[in-house]
Amino acid sequence: MEVPILKQGEVLIATFQAALSDADLNQLRSGLVQQVVRFRSRGVIVDVTAMDVLDSFASRTLREITHMIRLRGAETVIVGIQPEVAFAMVQLGLTLEGVATALDLEEGLAYLNQKFKKTN
Amino acid sequence: MAKRNGMSQETVTLNNRAGELARDEAPSELLRELVAHLRQNRTQLREEWVARISEARLLTAMTKEEIFAEATSVYDSYVEALETETFEALQAYARNLSERIIPRGVETHEVLGIVLLLRDVLARSLFAKYQTDFKKLNRILDAYEPAANRIQSTVAVGFVQERERVIRQQQEAIRELSTPVLQVRERLLILPIIGVIDPQRSRQLTEQLLRGIRTNRAKVVVIDITGVAAMDATVANHLVQTVEASRLLGANVIVTGLSPEIAQTLVTIGIDLGKMNTVGDLQGGIEQAERLLGYKVVALAEPS
Numbered sequence: 484m485e486v487p488i489l490k491q492g493e494v495l496i497a498t499f500q501a502a503l504s505d506a507d508l509n510q511l512r513s514g515l516v517q518q519v520v521r522f523r524s525r526g527v528i529v530d531v532t533a534m535d536v537l538d539s540f541a542s543r544t545l546r547e548i549t550h551m552i553r554l555r556g557a558e559t560v561i562v563g564i565q566p567e568v569a570f571a572m573v574q575l576g577l578t579l580e581g582v583a584t585a586l587d588l589e590e591g592l593a594y595l596n597q598k599f600k601k602t603n
Numbered sequence: 604m605a606k607r608n609g610m611s612q613e614t615v616t617l618n619n620r621a622g623e624l625a626r627d628e629a630p631s632e633l634l635r636e637l638v639a640h641l642r643q644n645r646t647q648l649r650e651e652w653v654a655r656i657s658e659a660r661l662l663t664a665m666t667k668e669e670i671f672a673e674a675t676s677v678y679d680s681y682v683e684a685l686e687t688e689t690f691e692a693l694q695a696y697a698r699n700l701s702e703r704i705i706p707r708g709v710e711t712h713e714v715l716g717i718v719l720l721l722r723d724v725l726a727r728s729l730f731a732k733y734q735t736d737f738k739k740l741n742r743i744l745d746a747y748e749p750a751a752n753r754i755q756s757t758v759a760v761g762f763v764q765e766r767e768r769v770i771r772q773q774q775e776a777i778r779e780l781s782t783p784v785l786q787v788r789e790r791l792l793i794l795p796i797i798g799v800i801d802p803q804r805s806r807q808l809t810e811q812l813l814r815g816i817r818t819n820r821a822k823v824v825v826i827d828i829t830g831v832a833a834m835d836a837t838v839a840n841h842l843v844q845t846v847e848a849s850r851l852l853g854a855n856v857i858v859t860g861l862s863p864e865i866a867q868t869l870v871t872i873g874i875d876l877g878k879m880n881t882v883g884d885l886q887g888g889i890e891q892a893e894r895l896l897g898y899k900v901v902a903l904a905e906p907s
Contacts, residue, residue, distance in 0.1 A: 562853070566813030569851040573844040578851070578878075585853035586820060594853075 486511045490522050494595055496588070498530040508544045515548055519557050526595035527552050530588055532563030542577035549582045558598050560584065562591035633746040637729070638686040644728060649678050652717075652724045659720065661713045665704070673700065674717075681721060685750050690757050697761030705766060714762045715755075722751050782808045784815035790822040791892050792854075795885075797830030805841040812845060816854045823892040824849055827885045829860030836872045839865070843874055855895055856880065859888035 484507060489496045495518060497511060515527055529545060531537065537545075549559040560583040564572075572578070585591040641648065653674050656662060662670050676696065684693040701714075729747065733740035782804070785793045794812055816824065826842075828834075834842070846856040858881045861869070869879075882888040893900060 561851075564851045566810070566817055566848070566852065569813060569848040570809060570844070572851060573848045578847045584851050586817065590820075590853055
């Protein structure tokens with residue numbers, strides 16, 4: 484299932500709906516990286532609230548997305564990681580280093596807005 | 604239930620053997636005779652028993668009068684259990700007794716010891732009574748021993764069960780008390796940890812903290828481990844994992860009050876301190892948390 488990418492002001496929002504295949508994740512990565520420049524977005528939010536498991540491929544993809552988007556001149560924040568998922572990821576050593584995280588969509592937007600203010 | 608059946612079967616076979624030895628008396632009659640003997644000599648046997656208890660220095664936590672009063676009730680329940688061959692009343696009494704004496708520091712070996720003493724005292728009185736009639740003594744013992752064994756195990760099991768119940772209750776109480784997640788300001792949580800952290804407790808701690816972060820929408824968490832004297836490598840690793848998991852939920856963790864020993868442990872197991880934000884004491888931790896959240900605490904007046 485393809486992940487829809489929504490544009491909200493200066494921010495792109497991608498919400499994971501359900502379990503995603505590796506192909507879907509790859510598609511999301513290229514989609515976000517293309518659109519972030521096309522829409523001149525300054526921030527990207529990836530919402531994983533609906534995911535009850537994040538495996539190593541998903542974690543790596545999230546990291547890659549973050550780094551690639553930073554190279555394209557925007558900030559990424561991952562939101563909505565569930566407590567159980569967070570602890571399972573940490574135990575597997577998937578700590579998403581160098582990736583910004585926030586509690587939910589609202590927090591993610593607040594985080595990005597603060598970042599934008601600093602660079603203005 | 605199965606255990607009880609097994610026991611009574613054993614009684615039956617032993618009694619059968621007694622029946623083969625003497626067909627003139629049924630085992631129940633023997634038991635009745637035995638009970639009558641014990642009733643008759645109640646005062647004397649009881650006193651002898653109490654004397655043996657103090658001789659063996661058992662039940663030192665109790666006064667002489669208390670021992671005598673308890674001994675009387677135990678003796679009566681014992682005889683009653685022999686007479687009726689039902690152990691429910693004795694079981695209830697044993698539980699009740701354990702409930703009363705466990706808080707006073709009576710040990711398992713003492714309880715087992717006094718019941719064994721009573722058994723010994725009674726057996727000796729039987730030897731004395733039937734010393735001329737060896738066959739009859741044998742039959743009486745055949746009736747007495749299985750019942751006495753059951754009484755012994757009933758009392759012991761009752762005592763141990765009561766002890767275990769108390770321990771379980773205390774464990775639960777400690778567990779509930781052990782991990783409070785407190786909100787001190789909007790979006791700031793404090794998790795004070797006191798005492799020994801074992802793997803189970805640390806798992807529970809992590810769970811409560813992560814859940815607390817979500818429900819309180821916390822941005823900063825101060826974990827205070829002033830009250831923790833030492834932790835092993837497993838628990839230390841778990842602490843680091845907790846910090847990382849909290850970050851995935853978008854919360855900053857500040858760890859305060861690390862003792863020198865814990866600092867040593869963390870360094871020895873080579874924990875990447877870059878991921879951990881540590882401050883010396885709880886006050887410093889809260890001050891830093893307030894800075895992160897953009898609070899500024901100002902004194903309005905000089906303290907009076």
